[in-house]
Amino acid sequence: MQALVIVAHGSHLNPDSSAPTHAHADTIRSTGAFDEVKTGFWKEEPSLREVLRTVESEEVFVIPLFVSEGYFTEQVIPRELRLDGWDVSAWDSDGLSADTATLVAEDTGQTVHYCGPVGTHEAMTDVLVRRAETVTGDPEVGDGFGLAVVGHGTERNENSAKAIEYHAERVRAMDRFEEVQALYMDEEPEVDDVTEYFESEDVVVVPLFIADGFHTQEDIPEDMGLTDDYRTGYDVPSEVDGHRIWYAGAVGTEGLMADVILERAADAGADIESAIATVREATRKTEADGEPGKTDTDREPRETDTDGETQAAGD
Amino acid sequence: MTDVQATAVDVRDEQVDALLKRLGSNDGPIEFDGLSAATDADGYALSTPESGDHRGLSEAEFRAAATEDGVAPYVTNWHYWEETVGHRGRHRRAFLRRAEAADERSVPARYVDLDSGMETEWGEVVVTATLGENGDRRYEIRHADDVGAAEDELDGYDDPLDARQIATDDDRGRYRPLKSAPTLISGWIFENLGGRDAVETLDVLYPASVANWNLEREDELDVTHWRETAERQTGIYDIIEDLPREAVEWVAEACCVDSQCLKRREWQYDEGDDLAADNGAGAFPCREPCSLVVAAARKWTKLEEEETHTYEFELTPSEKEQVEAIVDAVADGRIDEIREADVYEGANRYRTRFLRAKRFDEDGSLSGTPTDPTDEN
Numbered sequence: 001m002q003a004l005v006i007v008a009h010g011s012h013l014n015p016d017s018s019a020p021t022h023a024h025a026d027t028i029r030s031t032g033a034f035d036e037v038k039t040g041f042w043k044e045e046p047s048l049r050e051v052l053r054t055v056e057s058e059e060v061f062v063i064p065l066f067v068s069e070g071y072f073t074e075q076v077i078p079r080e081l082r083l084d085g086w087d088v089s090a091w092d093s094d095g096l097s098a099d100t101a102t103l104v105a106e107d108t109g110q111t112v113h114y115c116g117p118v119g120t121h122e123a124m125t126d127v128l129v130r131r132a133e134t135v136t137g138d139p140e141v142g143d144g145f146g147l148a149v150v151g152h153g154t155e156r157n158e159n160s161a162k163a164i165e166y167h168a169e170r171v172r173a174m175d176r177f178e179e180v181q182a183l184y185m186d187e188e189p190e191v192d193d194v195t196e197y198f199e200s201e202d203v204v205v206v207p208l209f210i211a212d213g214f215h216t217q218e219d220i221p222e223d224m225g226l227t228d229d230y231r232t233g234y235d236v237p238s239e240v241d242g243h244r245i246w247y248a249g250a251v252g253t254e255g256l257m258a259d260v261i262l263e264r265a266a267d268a269g270a271d272i273e274s275a276i277a278t279v280r281e282a283t284r285k286t287e288a289d290g291e292p293g294k295t296d297t298d299r300e301p302r303e304t305d306t307d308g309e310t311q312a313a314g315d
Numbered sequence: 316m317t318d319v320q321a322t323a324v325d326v327r328d329e330q331v332d333a334l335l336k337r338l339g340s341n342d343g344p345i346e347f348d349g350l351s352a353a354t355d356a357d358g359y360a361l362s363t364p365e366s367g368d369h370r371g372l373s374e375a376e377f378r379a380a381a382t383e384d385g386v387a388p389y390v391t392n393w394h395y396w397e398e399t400v401g402h403r404g405r406h407r408r409a410f411l412r413r414a415e416a417a418d419e420r421s422v423p424a425r426y427v428d429l430d431s432g433m434e435t436e437w438g439e440v441v442v443t444a445t446l447g448e449n450g451d452r453r454y455e456i457r458h459a460d461d462v463g464a465a466e467d468e469l470d471g472y473d474d475p476l477d478a479r480q481i482a483t484d485d486d487r488g489r490y491r492p493l494k495s496a497p498t499l500i501s502g503w504i505f506e507n508l509g510g511r512d513a514v515e516t517l518d519v520l521y522p523a524s525v526a527n528w529n530l531e532r533e534d535e536l537d538v539t540h541w542r543e544t545a546e547r548q549t550g551i552y553d554i555i556e557d558l559p560r561e562a563v564e565w566v567a568e569a570c571c572v573d574s575q576c577l578k579r580r581e582w583q584y585d586e587g588d589d590l591a592a593d594n595g596a597g598a599f600p601c602r603e604p605c606s607l608v609v610a611a612a613r614k615w616t617k618l619e620e621e622e623t624h625t626y627e628f629e630l631t632p633s634e635k636e637q638v639e640a641i642v643d644a645v646a647d648g649r650i651d652e653i654r655e656a657d658v659y660e661g662a663n664r665y666r667t668r669f670l671r672a673k674r675f676d677e678d679g680s681l682s683g684t685p686t687d688p689t690d691e692n
């Protein structure tokens with residue numbers, strides 16, 4: 001009996017933060033690859049403290065739905081799950097290479113394969129590309145297009161920038177897009193100046209974020225000049241300084257994220273090969289409903305979480 | 316037993332097969348909820364409180380005996396608990412046993428009760444256990460406010476995950492950050508669920524409640540008190556350990572009483588140092604300050620660092636009472652109930668607007684008194 005537990009940040013203020021987590025859990029559940037698929041959250045229920053006791057299986061694969069290694073993956077999650085004897089050295093990671101560590105949960109006695117975050121897995125590169133396909137509605141997108149991968153930057157977590165660089169480099173190596181550039185919200189090269197970094201007229205901009213929130217729905221669109229006021233929405237693509245910007249929103253909402261979660265579990269020893277193939281196909285949207293469109297125009301006004309600690313604060 | 320529908324007590328051949336198979340395994344004789352069955356050199360033995368002892372039965376005689384009136388319910392009951400539910404998932408099993416008072420009532424008595432439905436209250440919902448075919452159990456879950464409503468007046472669901480949608484927003488469309496807040500919407504029903512799906516549905520509506528309830532029942536609940544939770548925090552929450560004990564009382568009174576949260580607060584300030592606030596009477600326990608309380612406590616920790624000041628305000632006696640009425644109305648979530656023209660209510664909107672027009676200056680300061688006394692203009 002093996003169970004999958006996806007752990008994520010969640011929010012006290014709105015359901016959007018956990019929506020992708022639930023969606024990916026549903027995708028994986030429908031493959032039947034695991035006896036149980038559960039979700040646990042820092043800010044929602046079941047809490048990280050109590051999620052394991054909702055799982056009946058003795059063996060549990062825990063996958064953090066976070067973009068990079070850092071405070072949450074190294075301290076908060078293992079502590080709250082009560083992983084006995086956890087030390088970050090168990091991952092032996094250079095900031096990008098955390099794979100898995102097997103520990104015992106003190107309260108439930110379950111064997112937990114605690115995996116690295118989805119954001120640093122190599123399969124995440126494919127999700128970025130898939131996101132570009134989805135937002136442009138073109139399964140072959142690449143020719144004549146630039147791709148920007150956007151992250152926070154190093155200010156709060158140096159690994160966050162490492163993950164962005166890593167995937168930008170991997171997309172570049174595919175030789176599929178004309179140009180690939182890593183951009184940041186709080187350091188150079190800045191996402192505000194996106195058009196200065198590209199020759200190509202068409203640029204797909206994909207933020208490496210787990211869920212849509214005020215960074216991806218408000219700050220980045222306004223910073224790039226897609227709109228003066230995020231509440232009025234913006235077009236996809238939008239014209240900015242002679243470029244067409246195809247802004248994709250958080251990569252984490254892309255269905256193929258479920259695949260990265262499965263890859264993490266498979267790397268940790270879960271027996272799920274056929275599920276991976278199913279998910280890769282089932283989450284492809286470009287042929288069916290990849291129509292580019294206008295985003296919601298009546299979004300909720302900006303809200304920070306109760307205390308200003310957002311997922312980005314340490315991930 | 317005459318009041319129980321025949322199909323519910325009939326024994327299927329496969330159920331007897333399973334019983335024989337179990338007897339043939341190395342698990343030894345069966346003693347379960349009044350059913351005794353065994354096999355030895357003389358043949359099979361079978362008895363229930365109603366049947367008397369059958370001994371030295373051939374397999375055919377055993378099969379015949381298993382379908383007798385005084386035995387059949389015990390056989391289907393055994394099958395449900397030992398084959399259908401099984402022992403994996405101890406919390407799930409414990410909850411389902413409780414849903415029919417299995418540890419207190421005899422099988423025939425339970426079958427009569429289940430035939431008309433046995434109810435268990437869980438937070439704001441009611442779980443009703445009934446008998447299905449051949450002693451199978453079926454479960455229905457609905458909001459307590461909808462007890463008595465016709466099924467076709469309610470929105471029907473059968474996938475436990477649909478409960479996620481139900482639990483997301485309150486009846487005014489506001490997000491519910493605390494699943495145990497007494498704000499679950501009504502108007503829906505999960506009908507005809509199996510045991511696994513029933514518990515799964517509860518686990519979506521009230522996450523981890525079944526596990527914690529059973530751990531408590533088995534004396535294994537790992538309560539983490541305020542001090543330990545506060546000391547464990549890091550990052551932006553590490554300051555909450557500075558929140559004075561007195562203020563922790565107010566936190567519990569503000570957040571954890573039954574009007575705000577249906578979990579029964581089992582955590583205290585510290586082991587052996589109980590909080591005075593009412594801990595509630597909910598069916599399932601709260602074993603540790605939740606993330607919402609921790610996040611709010613962070614704000615209170617900062618606010619409680621402020622010193623008091625003496626302010627001077629001019630208020631009529633009625634205005635003082637009105638301010639108190641407004642605080643009460645907000646704290647009790649009664650704002651929406653106060654009718655527009657009910658000017659007898661201090662928290663009435665017109666009354667409040669009048670007070671603001673009269674007592675606030677253009678900066679929004681009460682009686683023109685600046686918040687910071689050094690700010691005197």
Ligand code: SF4
Pocket residue numbers: 493495570571572576577578579580601602603604605606607608
């Ligand atoms: S800490 Fe208080 S508000 Fe939070 S779940 Fe427990 S009883 Fe409810």
